[in-house]
Amino acid sequence: MKANDGISISKKASLLCGADFFGTRAISDLDIPRLQLLDGGTGMNFEQLFVDQYASYCEVNGYTRTELDNVAHFYFEEGKLTDRERDLRDYIMSHEELRTGLSGIAPGCYPPGILLGSTWDPEVVRRVGEVLGQEADMYGVDCLLGTPNVNILRDPRNGRFFEGYSEDPYLAGTLGREIVKGVESQGIASDVKHFAANNLEYKRGTINEVISERALREIYLPAFKMCLEAGAATVMTSYPKINGIKATENQHLIREILRDEWHYGGVNMTDWGACTGDSGEAVEAGIDLLMPGPWSDEDILNALSDGRLSKEHLNEAYSRVKNMASKYGYRPQVTQEEAAEIIRRGDKAAYEAAAEGIVLLENNGIFPLKGTEKLVLYGSEKLLYCGRGSAQVFTNRNKALGDSFPVVHYGDDEVFSSEPMSVAIVVCSIDSSEGSDRKDLKLNPETIRVLDRLINVKCSSLLSGRICLVLNTPGPVELGDYINEIDALWAVYYPGMQGAKALVDLMYGARTPSGKLTCSWPVRYEDTPAFLHYPEGDTAYYGEGIFVGYRGYEIRKIAPLYAFGYGLSYTTFDIGNVTTYKGTYTADETVTVLFSIENTGEYEGAETVQLYVGAQESSVRRPIKELRAFKKVRLGPGQKTSCELSFNASDLKCWDEELDRFALEDGIYDIYLGNSSDNAARVLSIKVIGGDPAYRIGIDSYVIKIKDNPQLYSVLMEDIVRHDMDIAILIDAERYTPYTRLSELYPDAAELSEFIRVCSLV
Secondary structure (H helix, E strand, C coil): ECCCCCCCHHHHHHEEECCCCCCCCEEHCEECCCCCEEEECCCCCHHHHHHHHHHHHHHHHHCCCHHHHHHHCCCCCCCCCCCHHHHHHHHHHHHHHHHHHCCCCCCCCCCCCHHHHCCCHHHHHHHHHHHHHHHHCCCCCCCCCCCCCCCCCHHHHCCCCCCCCCCCCHHHHHHHHHHHHHCCCCCCEEEEEEEEECCCCCCCCCCCEECCCHHHHHHHHHHHHHHCCCCEEEECHHHHHHHEEEEEHHHHHHHHHHHHHHHCCCEECCCCCCCCCHHHHHHHCCCCCCCCCCCCCCHHHHHHHCCCCCCCHHHHHHHHHHHHHHHHHCCCCCCCCHHEEEEEHHHHHHHHHHHHHEEEEEEECCCCCCCCCCEEEEECCCCCCCCCCCCCCCCCCCHHHHCCCCCCCCHHHHHHHHHHCCCEEEECCCCEEEECCCCCCCCCHHHHHHHHHHHHHHHHHCCEEEEEEEEEECCCCCCCCHCCCCCCCEECCCCCCCCCHHHHHHCCCCCCCCCCCCCCEEECCCCCCCHCCCCCCCCCCCCCCCCCCCHHHHCCCEEEEEEECCCCCCCCEEEEEECCCCEEEECHHHHHHHHEEEECCCCCCEEEEEEEEEECCCCCCCCCEEEEEEEEEEECCCCEEEEEEEHHHHHHCCECCCCCEECCCEEEEEEEEEECCHEEEEEEEEEEEEHHHCCCCCCCCHHHHHHHHHHHHHHHHHHHCCCCCHHHHHHHHHHCCCCHHHHHHCCHHHHHHHHHHHHHHH
16 A cells, blocks of 8 residues: 555555664665664663674574673673684674774763763763764764763662753753754764653663653653754653553653644654554654564554554654654765774863863862872772663773872772871772662762771871772762761762773862762752652652752752752852842843852862742742753953853743643742852842733632732622622632632622722732
């Protein structure tokens, strides 16, 4: 059967189905090329690439999947391979040279979202996106998956916590879209995942997440919208059910929001194996590409026959995948000289990201090092450069921590106990992976043993040195009483291939720390807003609603150990002279806040000025304040400059579930300025007018809202009597059903002219 355009329905259906594990289907007579898909947002994933390219060869030649996995993992560590595995590696290496036209290349391992987010620097993030796109081109990859992962950092136990950018949707979207811009600028298709709310790994394929519409709209969806508006070619749906419906078949999310509201015209693909229902219904819901392959088109064709899928939606999906293949499927091969330059740029971009994103959390006078200290290293000299799963990268381009220090002693307690100028560098490395969540936020046992031993030495010897803890972790950890015993603390997360070099440069003052946290660090896990809502069965209730991260800490008056936006520097800054152009703004006007910032210390450095806004009063419960703008300002010692930050008054809308839309309420809004969520002072207030009329008091207001204004309530009662309406109806409603609208009590409420007149003056 052929459609009106002469292309058979079966060919159209087949294009929506993956051809192999990481490839789309080629249709040669329609000049539609195969697209090579691959993770990811931290670099080329050899495990995926080798399965896609060489699984068939292995099957024919008697190699096991374990042997192929080992070759991927130890491709650059030949000594760890068996003789058979070395033979397989040699075949793959020679074939890769033929496939790419390049020899002697290795992928870069770039910092994941949590560290890129900690840069608070859009330009740094965009440059990482550019080199990710260039390396994808180098390896013949057309679509780079997970560029970016903007799932909100809701619960620090999440196994993929390190992949996300922030607990704040505005920050996640602002930085995530720079990855999109960078990747797309190189002619590579970017991919935003996981749409939506893939915030835990626990039973991710079957869990039902119960999330309010308001939380979806305000917290879990905005970063996706920002990335798609930046030009992302694709978006990937998530595994879970959301409010009872699988994300891959969720018409509300895909058809109504993504397509109809946001007018997104790119390709919507499933996560690998996420579509566990009927393929035809997934396409009807708005899915364009079903992965992985080989995926059967049988149910798509059946759905067309029995009416579960419309031809219109099939044609739309076909056109989107075809257009993507036409746009991204043809590029000239990278030359050997170009590859060498790409690797050089990649090393530089990875270094800058790590140097700008590593966060100094505590510093009791240790750093910057003077160069005379004796350093004793505990823990592995090889950091965990990346997490496991889709974000893992195997390469020979990683820099070791031990090699980055000028001189270092390994685990020498004698040096630490007898040298007052010694510094123990204790590296706490905690692994994390896609597929499972962390059991807790504890330090690992080996780190605890080392710290206990060093603290005992420190307490018993006047000659002992000082203790620096380096957290090579996927996210926050509980520090307990150790926070009072250590002298310095760094959060390096998984810092990528240049992370060790960047950390050492920061320690010695070659760079000044400027990283800021993008998630709140709890004193204990129980303090996190989502703690009580970690699932034990098949349902995850997002009971904290919109109060994720710092929003939840502030509304509950629980102080985190380290607040959102926090990070130390070697220098100090003073922010002052804060003003706006005027005090009253209409609902669609831009609000510009002007301020000065001065470096009052002795080192060159950068400060991230953060602007938060909070409503003084609101008809719906709102966070105390929310991030609306930020700027990273770099200044030399004694240097001072004038800056400005802007946001639109319409950004202050919140999702009203009764109105079923975003709505802005007139009122007074406080503006806070500072360098973290708990160090942002209220500097001024603005008045916003011209908001949603539904919030203005009148005949459609609840009785309880009118009653809260005694003068207005008195006018109402008098007007009811004046119009011979039954006052007892109002009195009963006040007592027993105060959340009834006045117009529901009195069908002729529009006749209450005096009440309406006075309302207009309120």
